[in-house]
Amino acid sequence: MRRYKTEGTKTSSFGTNGRINHDSSKFYNSRLYKDLNCNRKPLKETNSFPKNYLNKIILGSCTNMKKIPGNSLHLMITSPPYNVSKEYDEDLSLKEYLELLKESFTEVYRVLVNGGRACINVANLGRKPYIPLSDYVSKIMIDIGFNMRGEIIWDKASSASPSTAWGSWLSAANPILRDVHEYILIFSKGEYKRDRTKKELQFKDNTMTKDQFMEWTKSIWVMKAESAKRVGHPAPFPLELPSRLIHLYSFTGDIILDPFMGSGTTAIAAIKAKRNFVGYEINEKYVNLANKRISAL
Numbered sequence: 001m002r003r004y005k006t007e008g009t010k011t012s013s014f015g016t017n018g019r020i021n022h023d024s025s026k027f028y029n030s031r032l033y034k035d036l037n038c039n040r041k042p043l044k045e046t047n048s049f050p051k052n053y054l055n056k057i058i059l060g061s062c063t064n065m066k067k068i069p070g071n072s073l074h075l076m077i078t079s080p081p082y083n084v085s086k087e088y089d090e091d092l093s094l095k096e097y098l099e100l101l102k103e104s105f106t107e108v109y110r111v112l113v114n115g116g117r118a119c120i121n122v123a124n125l126g127r128k129p130y131i132p133l134s135d136y137v138s139k140i141m142i143d144i145g146f147n148m149r150g151e152i153i154w155d156k157a158s159s160a161s162p163s164t165a166w167g168s169w170l171s172a173a174n175p176i177l178r179d180v181h182e183y184i185l186i187f188s189k190g191e192y193k194r195d196r197t198k199k200e201l202q203f204k205d206n207t208m209t210k211d212q213f214m215e216w217t218k219s220i221w222v223m224k225a226e227s228a229k230r231v232g233h234p235a236p237f238p239l240e241l242p243s244r245l246i247h248l249y250s251f252t253g254d255i256i257l258d259p260f261m262g263s264g265t266t267a268i269a270a271i272k273a274k275r276n277f278v279g280y281e282i283n284e285k286y287v288n289l290a291n292k293r294i295s296a297l
């Protein structure tokens, strides 16, 4: 039988239509990439996770997660407090608020294994001016040393209740944009690829179908928002959000962290997907709510 050698595509000045065995070395060797802090190689060694904190929500601030050893868990999913006077928010200045996020995500960097992922759901705020919180958060994560993998636009579609502050109704005088989307920012600590040891290969499995993979690797996700009233927390995300991220970015048996656990949605998604969880939550009322939701499973 005659074999035909297939040539892979290369980065070209005109772009390429499809990508087959794509050689992107020209792009990554360009000056654009030279100054990026993206070659950090954290230790490959992992530490075992303390059994007494496995599948527990710890009452306390995630700015200090000293109960969790470094390099001991695999995926972080969270939606941080928005500091916009929700019931649980403190009235911090923007600088103080970003400092809180930086402290928390520096701890997240410490506890993730090499190759571990961090996914942050965040919405931009206000109008006069618009605060591009997602940009600030990406910058903080890159400064900490995370490698950015991409960002997902969460299209809240018809479930979003966009503001009716039109600015100027049917007039170009001052029309105001009404956000019906949020972001999910995705990062890796160190390597982009998650390694599984020979032993882990025996029990750490993938859990998504081809159709799910094809859909979830697209950068726009359409998902309905969750009702605060139904859950009993001012800002829960829908179960589908951590569920998709867990199936896409982790293996069974992995440990998933939510440092701002709220009503426990990430924990519920982890249990349903045969993963473990650990969380921090500063408000005892929400720790109790989360534990109640988990026990009801």
Ligand SMILES: C[S@@+](CC[C@H](N)C(=O)[O-])C[C@H]1O[C@@H](n2cnc3c(N)ncnc32)[C@H](O)[C@@H]1O
Binding pocket: 060, 061, 062, 063, 078, 079, 080, 081, 082, 088, 233, 235, 236, 237, 238, 259, 260, 261, 262, 263, 264, 265, 266, 280, 281, 282, 283, 286
């Ligand atoms: C946006 S909510 C998370 C909601 C969660 N994703 C859910 O589905 O219920 C943020 C949570 O972070 C908590 N929080 C605020 N500051 C914290 C801190 N320093 N450490 C841990 N939790 C904190 C708040 O009490 C609130 O429940």
